[in-house]
Amino acid sequence: MAFVNEHYLKLSAGYLFPEIARRVAAFAAERPDVAREIIRCGIGDVTEALPQCAVQAMHQATDELADRATFKGYGPGSGYDSVRGAIAQGDFRSRGLDVADDEIFLSDGSKGDCGSILEILGAGNRLAVTDPVYPVYVDANVMFGNAGAAMAGGGYEGITYLACHEANGFLADVPSDDATDASGARVPAPDVIYLCSPNNPTGTVMDRARLTAWVAYARKHRALLFWDAAYEAYNRDADAPRSVYEIPGARDCAIEFRSFSKSGGFTGVRCGYTVLPKSVMAYTRAGVAVALHPLWMRRWNTRSNGVSYAVQRAAESLYSAEGRAQVGALVDFYMENARILREGAMQLGWKTWGGENAPYVWCKTPAGYDSWQFFDRLLREARVVTTPGAGFGRCGEGYFRISAFNSRANVEEVVRRLGNLQRSEQLQALEPV
Amino acid sequence: MAFVNEHYLKLSAGYLFPEIARRVAAFAAERPDVAREIIRCGIGDVTEALPQCAVQAMHQATDELADRATFKGYGPGSGYDSVRGAIAQGDFRSRGLDVADDEIFLSDGSKGDCGSILEILGAGNRLAVTDPVYPVYVDANVMFGNAGAAMAGGGYEGITYLACHEANGFLADVPSDDATDASGARVPAPDVIYLCSPNNPTGTVMDRARLTAWVAYARKHRALLFWDAAYEAYNRDADAPRSVYEIPGARDCAIEFRSFSKSGGFTGVRCGYTVLPKSVMAYTRAGVAVALHPLWMRRWNTRSNGVSYAVQRAAESLYSAEGRAQVGALVDFYMENARILREGAMQLGWKTWGGENAPYVWCKTPAGYDSWQFFDRLLREARVVTTPGAGFGRCGEGYFRISAFNSRANVEEVVRRLGNLQRSEQLQALEPV
Numbered sequence: 001m002a003f004v005n006e007h008y009l010k011l012s013a014g015y016l017f018p019e020i021a022r023r024v025a026a027f028a029a030e031r032p033d034v035a036r037e038i039i040r041c042g043i044g045d046v047t048e049a050l051p052q053c054a055v056q057a058m059h060q061a062t063d064e065l066a067d068r069a070t071f072k073g074y075g076p077g078s079g080y081d082s083v084r085g086a087i088a089q090g091d092f093r094s095r096g097l098d099v100a101d102d103e104i105f106l107s108d109g110s111k112g113d114c115g116s117i118l119e120i121l122g123a124g125n126r127l128a129v130t131d132p133v134y135p136v137y138v139d140a141n142v143m144f145g146n147a148g149a150a151m152a153g154g155g156y157e158g159i160t161y162l163a164c165h166e167a168n169g170f171l172a173d174v175p176s177d178d179a180t181d182a183s184g185a186r187v188p189a190p191d192v193i194y195l196c197s198p199n200n201p202t203g204t205v206m207d208r209a210r211l212t213a214w215v216a217y218a219r220k221h222r223a224l225l226f227w228d229a230a231y232e233a234y235n236r237d238a239d240a241p242r243s244v245y246e247i248p249g250a251r252d253c254a255i256e257f258r259s260f261s262k263s264g265g266f267t268g269v270r271c272g273y274t275v276l277p278k279s280v281m282a283y284t285r286a287g288v289a290v291a292l293h294p295l296w297m298r299r300w301n302t303r304s305n306g307v308s309y310a311v312q313r314a315a316e317s318l319y320s321a322e323g324r325a326q327v328g329a330l331v332d333f334y335m336e337n338a339r340i341l342r343e344g345a346m347q348l349g350w351k352t353w354g355g356e357n358a359p360y361v362w363c364k365t366p367a368g369y370d371s372w373q374f375f376d377r378l379l380r381e382a383r384v385v386t387t388p389g390a391g392f393g394r395c396g397e398g399y400f401r402i403s404a405f406n407s408r409a410n411v412e413e414v415v416r417r418l419g420n421l422q423r424s425e426q427l428q429a430l431e432p433v
Numbered sequence: 434m435a436f437v438n439e440h441y442l443k444l445s446a447g448y449l450f451p452e453i454a455r456r457v458a459a460f461a462a463e464r465p466d467v468a469r470e471i472i473r474c475g476i477g478d479v480t481e482a483l484p485q486c487a488v489q490a491m492h493q494a495t496d497e498l499a500d501r502a503t504f505k506g507y508g509p510g511s512g513y514d515s516v517r518g519a520i521a522q523g524d525f526r527s528r529g530l531d532v533a534d535d536e537i538f539l540s541d542g543s544k545g546d547c548g549s550i551l552e553i554l555g556a557g558n559r560l561a562v563t564d565p566v567y568p569v570y571v572d573a574n575v576m577f578g579n580a581g582a583a584m585a586g587g588g589y590e591g592i593t594y595l596a597c598h599e600a601n602g603f604l605a606d607v608p609s610d611d612a613t614d615a616s617g618a619r620v621p622a623p624d625v626i627y628l629c630s631p632n633n634p635t636g637t638v639m640d641r642a643r644l645t646a647w648v649a650y651a652r653k654h655r656a657l658l659f660w661d662a663a664y665e666a667y668n669r670d671a672d673a674p675r676s677v678y679e680i681p682g683a684r685d686c687a688i689e690f691r692s693f694s695k696s697g698g699f700t701g702v703r704c705g706y707t708v709l710p711k712s713v714m715a716y717t718r719a720g721v722a723v724a725l726h727p728l729w730m731r732r733w734n735t736r737s738n739g740v741s742y743a744v745q746r747a748a749e750s751l752y753s754a755e756g757r758a759q760v761g762a763l764v765d766f767y768m769e770n771a772r773i774l775r776e777g778a779m780q781l782g783w784k785t786w787g788g789e790n791a792p793y794v795w796c797k798t799p800a801g802y803d804s805w806q807f808f809d810r811l812l813r814e815a816r817v818v819t820t821p822g823a824g825f826g827r828c829g830e831g832y833f834r835i836s837a838f839n840s841r842a843n844v845e846e847v848v849r850r851l852g853n854l855q856r857s858e859q860l861q862a863l864e865p866v
Contacts, residue, residue, distance in 0.1 A: 001655040002624040003555035004715035004723045011731065018734070045506035050498040058498075058743065062491040065483040065701060068840075073478035073700040108541055108741070115736045119576065122436035139735045143552065191435040222434040267506040268498060268742040282437035290437045298444065301451070302572045303548045308541070308741050309701040310491065407501075 011142055012150040016135050016391035017043050020375075027379055034383055039410045039417075041341075041403045042385040044200065044360065046265040048333060048407075050314075051326035054264055057317035061310035072309045077300035079106030079273070079307060083316045087273060090319040091258070097245045103277050103293070105300060106307045106315070110230050110259040110272035114194070115140030117226065117255060117274065120295040121192065121282060128160040128190030130172045132201055132392030132399075134228070137194045146192075154394050160190045163395050170202040170353055170362065171210055174217045189221040197240065198231040201392045201401040202362040203338075203354015205240035211247050218253040222283065225254040230272070233263035233331045234338075235357045243275075251277040255292075262334075262359065262405075263327050264318045271307055271315045334359045337411040338404035344415030345402070348422045359404040362389070371397055381424075382417040444575055445583040449568050449824035450476050453808075460812055467816055472843045472850075474774075474836045475818040477633065477792065479698040481766060481840075483747075484759035487697055490750035494743035505742045510733035512539030512706070512740060516749045520706060523752040524691070530678045536710050536726070538733060539740045539748070543663050543692040543705035547627070548573030550659065550688060550707065553728040554625065554715060561593040561623030563605045565634055565825030565832075567661070570627045579625075587827050593623045596828050603635040603786055603795065604643055607650045622654040630673065631664040634825045634834040635795040636771075636787015638673035644680050651686040655716060658687040663705070666696035666764045667771075668790045676708075684710040688725075695767075695792065695838075696760050697751045704740055704748045767792045770844040771837035777848030778835070781855045792837040795822070804830055814857075815850040 013019075020042050028035035049055075064070040078084070084104040092099035107113050114136055127146045129137050138156065141147055148157030155161055162172040172195060179187040195214060197206040206214075218225045227244035235242050244254040259272035266272075276296050281289040306312070317323045342355030345363050355361035365374040371388035378384045378400075387403070389396030404411065446452075453475050461468035482488075497503040511517070517537040525532035540546050547569055560574045571589065574580055581590030588594055595605040605628060612620040628647060630639040639647075651658045660677035668675050677687040689708040693699035709729050714722040739745070750756045775788030778796050788794035798807040804821035811817045811833075820836070822829030837844065 001720075002657040002715040003558050004717060004725065005553050005555045005728070006717055008553060008728045008731065009717075009723070043507065047501065047504065047506070049501045049504055050495075052499070055495055055499040058495040059492060062483075062488055062495065062743075065491075066485070066488040068480065068482045071480065071482055071698075071701070073480070074476065075701060109738055112737050120438050120441060122438045125436050136735060143732065143735065224435040265504075265506075267738065268504070268508060270738065270741040282435040284437060284439055284442075287434075290442070292437065295437070295441045298441065299576065302569060302576065304545050305542055305700065305703065308703040308744050310495075310743065311741050 005143070007143055007145045007147075010147065010150055010156070011139060016387070019391070020385065020387065023376070024379065024385055037383045038379075038385060039383060039406065039414055040385045041406055041414060042387045044262070044403045044405055045267050046262065046334075046405050048265060048330060050265050050269065051318065051323065051330060053317040053320055053323040053326055054266075054269070054314040057313040058310045061313040065309065075306040075309060075312070077302075077304050077306050078297060079104065080312055083312045086316050086319040092243065092245065092275075095243070097243055098251065099245060099275055099277070103275055105274045105276060105296060106312065107272050107274065108270040108307055108311075109261065110228065110257040110274070111136055113257050113272060113274045114226065114228065115143070116299070117296075118144040118146070120292055120299055121224075122285075125191040126158070126160060126188050128162055128175070128193040130164050130195070130199075131155070131161040131394055132164060132389060132396030133194070134196060134200045135392065160187060161393065161395075164202065165395055170199065170204045171206055172214075174210075174213045190223055191221075192224050192226065193218065194226045194228060196228040196230070198235050198358035199354070200231065200358075201360055201387065201389065201396065203356075203358035203360040204362075205235055205237050205357040207237075207239050208241055208247070211241050211244065215244070215247045215250050215253060219249055222281075223253065224280070224282065225250070227254050227256045229256055230259040231262055231358050232258065233327065234335060234359055236335075237357045240357065245275070245277075251279050253280065255280060260315055260318065263331065264315070265330055266315070269311055269314055271311050333408075334404050337406060337408065340411050340415060341402050341404055344418060348418060355404070361402045361404065363400055363402065365389075365398055365400055371400055374400055378421070382414075382421045384414050384417055438576070440576055440578045440580075443580065443583055443589070444572060445587075449820070452824070453818065453820065456809070457812065457818055470816045471812075471818060472816065472839065472847055473818045474839055474847060475820045477695070477836045477838055478700050479695065479767075479838050481698060481763060483698050483702065484751065484756065484763060486750040486753055486756040486759055487699075487702070487747040490746040491743045494746040498742065508739040508742060508745070510735075510737050510739050511730060512537065513745055516745045519749045519752040525676065525678065525708075528676070530676055531684065532678060532708055532710070536708055538707045538709060538729060539745065540705050540707065541703040541740055541744075542694060543661065543690040543707070544569055546690050546705060546707045547659065547661065548576070549732070550729075551577040551579070553725055553732055554657075555718075558624040559591070559593060559621055561595055561608070561626040563597050563628070563632075564588070564594040564827055565597060565822060565829035566627070567629060567633045568825065593620060594826065594828075597635065598828055603632065603637045604639055605647075607643075607646045622656065624654075624656050625659065626651065626656055627659045627661060629661040629663070631668050631791035632787070633664065633791075634793055634820065634822065634829065636789075636791035636793035636834075637795075638668055638670050638790040640670075640672050641674055641680070644674050644677065648677070648680045648683050648686060652682055655714075656686065657713070657715065658683070660687050660689045662689055663692040664695055664791050665691065666760065667768060667792055669768075670790045673790065678708070678710075684712050686713060688713060693748055693751065696764065697748070698763055699748070702744055702747055704744050766841075767837050770839060770841065773844050773848060774835050774837055777851060781851060788837070794835045794837065796833055796835065798822075798831055798833055804833055807833055811854070815847075815854045817847050817850055
């Protein structure tokens with residue numbers, strides 16, 4: 001009799017974005033007269049054309065495949081050497097960070113890697129995530145058995161939620177070693193900690209001092225830090241590390257996830273990578289240290305034949321001089337959108353975070369509205385799709401996220417509509433907080 | 434303290450193909466004068482140009498990405514509806530098989546799927562694989578904890594190896610319910626059974642009666658059949674099912690893996706798919722039946738944003754009228770290679786299997802040679818790379834695999850060189866078996 005993975009049965013209802021899509025579709029069906037006015041600032045999906053360097057690289061790679069003399073079959077499981085080299089040099093060594101070519105592992109996106117990395121870890125690791133959090137970390141861990149039952153108020157038993165709120169600027173505090181739970185029992189130190197900066201969903205960036213404290217905490221507890229830097233290209237804060245390896249000691253405890261989705265506009269092209277330094281260790285039950293790098297390499301060679309050839313060439317092209325310029329222009333474009341959204345929201349008197357080093361603006365809902373209520377109101381009255389903060393965790397309740405990934409015209413229209421909503425007679429409940 | 438997945442530590446040394454690559458590189462370094470004469474018929478990697486339909490589809494998709502009006506960002510985790518529909522219609526419904534569009538799940542290749550499917554299954558399933566076998570099934574299961582320690586003579590404890598040998602035509606027999614192991618203990622029925630037809634490595638195809646018996650066995654034991662049909666396009670035997678769903682009852686117990694690697698020449702493009710009918714069940718420890726389809730869908734939506742847009746369009750193009758013709762021509766080309774290799778080997782008096790419905794010819798080594806010895810001799814004397822049968826399992830000892838994926842000129846040269854080797858004075862040990 002074949003046994004099912006019963007951990008899947010713990011998963012609480014649908015992933016956030018399908019629920020948003022459902023509500024938008026229902027509204028569009030109910031109001032076909034305004035359906036085409038809907039502006040989507042919910043899911044963080046890029047909207048602008050792929051950079052020309054990547055377009056050219058994909059065309060050229062396709063032409064290579066069309067000729068038996070230049071045809072490419074199976075590639076290395078973790079990516080072509082030239083691509084890994086361009087990444088290690090371009091994103092790390094050129095910034096003075098010690099990362100070897102063979103510590104770069106290409107994948108079809110960091111969403112996958114954030115979960116797949118759990119394959120080389122054992123059972124019984126205690127997970128810590130921020131609250132609010134990108135839901136994929138949690139769901140993947142539930143699937144791999146690193147969580148208990150779903151709790152009535154949201155979240156899962158056995159996971160340490162690192163509360164992010166206004167008082168800490170929506171940045172995770174290092175846990176106290178004496179932390180206790182509601183029953184007074186000591187909370188065990190987490191073994192695996194996901195941190196995301198620039199943060200999805202709050203748009204905040206972690207400063208150097210705080211990340212230094214996290215690295216020290218991980219080393220002290222022999223825990224692993226999973227540093228999700230998918231939005232690294234948007235970080236303009238000189239005091240906020242762009243890579244975890246800027247922190248001394250991180251090469252012993254940290255794995256970094258990067259993506260080309262938001263830098264090169266690769267959400268449909270699909271490419272990201274993981275940095276796994278050879279010095280990162282995990283432990284057997286008997287306490288023997290085991291380097292994770294060979295396991296991750298074996299994992300890729302056994303489970304994959306690497307990323308599509310044309311996609312790898314497109315990723316590599318982003319590191320050329322023209323590629324850098326094109327990525328810079330694309331990021332600047334979205335960051336100008338973010339500025340317009342952030343300043344627009346602030347002019348309405350709304351309390352905001354993010355939007356300065358990230359393509360997300362995190363806003364407090366007006367008094368009297370919870371996240372989903374205000375989501376519905378924005379959808380129905382302003383025809384603007386946002387993401388309700390509660391979808392990212394309990395601490396996200398009372399907030400919502402606006403994505404800057406859209407056309408300039410749409411972003412400007414969103415600001416206008418939010419202003420109209422704020423000013424409209426029948427919506428006096430929308431007092432500034 | 435972060436715990437490592439200790440199952441990885443059970444994995445025996447390197448995957449087969451890296452070992453072959455190592456020996457070839459060592460020979461090339463030792464004999465640079467003949468290095469460029471080496472012909473690679475080892476790894477089953479295609480060599481010919483990508484079909485024109487796929488080339489055009491990739492160019493067109495790239496152009497769509499280059500324009501914001503037609504740009505594609507995140508796609509559905511399990512593939513675009515139009516691609517899933519083309520597959521379900523083209524590969525199944527057009528052949529009278531009942532497979533719905535949403536039972537097709539696109540991936541970046543069936544190598545990944547053969548392992549990823551284990552994510553939705555629980556711990557404690559007993560695995561059965563053929564011997565010889567594609568090593569990925571076994572290694573992936575070891576990684577997921579479905580095996581015991583590596584055994585001295587090869588293989589892992591706790592796995593049922595279905596011996597394939599000359600007496601059963603290298604086709605797996607359904608286990609007897611009374612089977613006992615060496616100690617006389619009853620061997621438990623397997624819960625998960627991988628079958629591959631046309632077979633890698635032996636090139637044999639499973640007949641309808643035998644597969645019908647396997648489906649009956651799986652239903653009786655509530656086991657799952659994993660039907661790897663990566664080489665389906667090469668099957669010309671009217672009595673050998675191309676899909677497991679040709680067998681009544683298979684929709685209750687079978688998951689089928691397909692690949693475009695060998696049909697459309699996608700080994701570098703990367704695309705495959707899994708068929709998971711909604712009626713396939715696995716069971717909780719308490720014996721409650723759970724449909725796997727929603728779990729697999731959730732798995733994809735949480736762990737992936739789908740296959741690269743241009744790759745999906747390339748896969749879809751293979752189902753057009755011109756695409757079918759181009760795939761047919763490509764398969765015919767490799768099958769003519771297989772015929773030349775098979776008949777060449779037979780003319781030397783070598784005992785062969787496969788090569789008629791698969792791009793692999795499976796040969797018995799001459800008397801006095803084990804698999805790796807003969808591999809080395811073919812490499813050193815004929816400069817031909819093959820794959821030693823022992824690399825696929827204990828029952829592969831004494832055999833070797835020749836891949837038909839090569840140019841016509843190379844295939845003809847291989848036959849000439851094998852003949853020269855056979856006839857050469859100093860190699861009289863190479864008596865026909």
